[in-house]
Amino acid sequence: MAAPLPWSPPTTTFLQYAADAPRARPLTYPGSPPPTSVVQLLDAEPVILTPAAAGTDGTGVGSLPLGSSKHGSTVDGLLASLGAAVVADRVPVLAIGSNACGAQMRHKAHAESFALGIPLLQATMVGARITHSSFLSSLGYVPATLAPAPGEVGTVHVQFLDADQVAALDRTEIGYQRRWLPAETVGVTLAGGKRLAGTYAYVSDGGTLGDPGDPGDPDGSDGSDGSDATPLGDSWPLMPQPALFARLRAASPTLSGLLADDEESVTLARTDAGWRRAVNAALVEAALVLPEVPF
Numbered sequence: 406m407a408a409p410l411p412w413s414p415p416t417t418t419f420l421q422y423a424a425d426a427p428r429a430r431p432l433t434y435p436g437s438p439p440p441t442s443v444v445q446l447l448d449a450e451p452v453i454l455t456p457a458a459a460g461t462d463g464t465g466v467g468s469l470p471l472g473s474s475k476h477g478s479t480v481d482g483l484l485a486s487l488g489a490a491v492v493a494d495r496v497p498v499l500a501i502g503s504n505a506c507g508a509q510m511r512h513k514a515h516a517e518s519f520a521l522g523i524p525l526l527q528a529t530m531v532g533a534r535i536t537h538s539s540f541l542s543s544l545g546y547v548p549a550t551l552a553p554a555p556g557e558v559g560t561v562h563v564q565f566l567d568a569d570q571v572a573a574l575d576r577t578e579i580g581y582q583r584r585w586l587p588a589e590t591v592g593v594t595l596a597g598g599k600r601l602a603g604t605y606a607y608v609s610d611g612g613t614l615g616d617p618g619d620p621g622d623p624d625g626s627d628g629s630d631g632s633d634a635t636p637l638g639d640s641w642p643l644m645p646q647p648a649l650f651a652r653l654r655a656a657s658p659t660l661s662g663l664l665a666d667d668e669e670s671v672t673l674a675r676t677d678a679g680w681r682r683a684v685n686a687a688l689v690e691a692a693l694v695l696p697e698v699p700f
Contacts, residue, residue: 426512427503431545431671432646436506438562439525442469442596444483445507447514447521452483454526465599466524466565467492480524489522490567498564498571498583499593499606500525501535502549502643505562519573524565528601531558531592536640537649538609539694540580541684545671547649550581550609551591552640553698563593563604574607581607590700612697614649614688615640638695657691660684 427434443451453472467481477483481491503509505525514521534554537547566574575583587603594600617638641652647667654661663684664670673680688694 424508426508427506427546428509428512428516428544431675432667434546434646435503435549435643436509438500438505439507442524442526442562443507444471444480445510445521445523445525447511451507451525454480454524465595465597466526469597484522484524487520487522489520492524492565495524495565495567496571497593497601497604498566498574499530499551499586499604500562500564501551501606504564504574504607513573513577517573517576519569523570526563526565527596528561528563529558529594529596530561531594532556533586533591533606533700534559534640535561535643537614537643538580539612539614539685539688540609541674541681541688542580543675543678543681545674546646547614548609549643550613551606552613553700554640561593563595563601578607580611581609584608584700586700608700610697612695613640614693615695617692617695640695653688653693656693657687659687660691663687 424430425433425436427436439451442454444454445451455470455472467479467484469480470478471480471483477486484491498504510521510523513519532553532555533551534557535549536552538550541547571583583605584607585603586606588601591604591606592600593604615638641649644652650664650667650670654664663680670684674684
């Protein structure tokens with residue numbers, strides 16, 4: 406396995422990219438994922454991958470061709486030119502929320518002093534939903550998490566991280582557990598057609614936001630009767646922060662007062678722990694926090 410890349414001071418270009426991160430502009434959370442599969446770089450535009458079928462390295466990612474010859478011919482060739490670990494020495498991690506956003510990853514790389522060079526591939530996911538965690542964070546936004554959703558199909562990006570990158574992201578995911586999800590639980594198929602044996606995902610503690618279900622439902626319905634809601638409730642799909650704040654205001658007079666202005670709410674969330682605790686308590690009081698359902 407290649408040694409972690411040495412850290413160097415950020416350049417002006419790097420800082421310009423990072424300035425667009427949701428960590429710097431919370432109302433933009435979760436940020437913009439790339440429209441295709443790429444390799445995220447520290448101080449340059451991401452390298453676009455050429456769509457292709459899976460290769461021979463287990464996941465097929467290392468042998469995928471690049472869209473620009475100046476970076477070499479394959480993903481592993483590019484990583485090797487950077488002195489980084491090849492794909493066979495990396496693990497797949499679902500990039501839910503802002504981890505699919507290049508600007509956010511640059512911001513995290515600066516804060517945690519780790520190198521980028523991360524393959525990020527589009528994929529189809531079956532059996533889970535990207536939703537909102539049950540709390541407003543000190544970063545000024547309500548972050549994403551993953552919840553079980555049997556049979557549900559969605560799109561997602563998958564990061565392939567080396568050991569140093571995994572350790573760094575673990576430090577940034579406060580209130581989350583990195584969990585292994587086998588393909589039998591959550592199926593992930595890369596855009597080239599390769600089905601992964603499993604992936605890691607950061608899943609938050611304490612449940613999700615959503616509409617409460619019917620606790621009196623005697624059969625423990627899983628929604629197969631045509632209803633989206635279950636006895637435990639129906640988690641909301643991930644939405645832009647302004648839309649989420651509007652939905653929270655509509656759901657509770659208390660939240661309407663606390664979250665009256667989006668920009669002011671972001672400032673208070675980042676500076677006033679007592680106010681943030683009041684918001685999170687109001688989420689519970691309004692029955693918007695659904696209990697965690699294990700995968």
